[in-house]
Amino acid sequence: MDLRFSKNVEEVILVCRDEHNRRVTKTVFRRGKKAKKGSGPLSSVGRLVRKVVSGQETAAKVYLERHDDSNREKSDGWIRDFPYNVYRASWRGTRKVRRSVGLPSIDID
Numbered sequence: 001m002d003l004r005f006s007k008n009v010e011e012v013i014l015v016c017r018d019e020h021n022r023r024v025t026k027t028v029f030r031r032g033k034k035a036k037k038g039s040g041p042l043s044s045v046g047r048l049v050r051k052v053v054s055g056q057e058t059a060a061k062v063y064l065e066r067h068d069d070s071n072r073e074k075s076d077g078w079i080r081d082f083p084y085n086v087y088r089a090s091w092r093g094t095r096k097v098r099r100s101v102g103l104p105s106i107d108i109d
Helices: 040-073 082-101
Strands: 011-017 023-030
Touching: 040 082
Parallel strands: none
Antiparallel strands: 011 023
16 A cells, blocks of 8 residues: 655554444554664764763853842842852853763762
């Protein structure tokens, strides 16, 4: 049976009744998953890069939270607390990367 569907169609399910009048579903068409493109040796490098970028994302989020808190607490607080906020945020990001890579994390909290 030749079935042609748009690329947007993921699955076609036929709902019918069996001999006992119960509802039964049959999958008529299911789009196959595409294989990942990329060579094998680069997959481990890709995972490592993803972990490092995730750590940087965490550091950026932590910095923004600390920036907003400093700004709320004092006048021009973000500039006064800038070095400390950057230090704390980068420490948090580094900690996340070290944990995800399997290195021991050094806690200062």
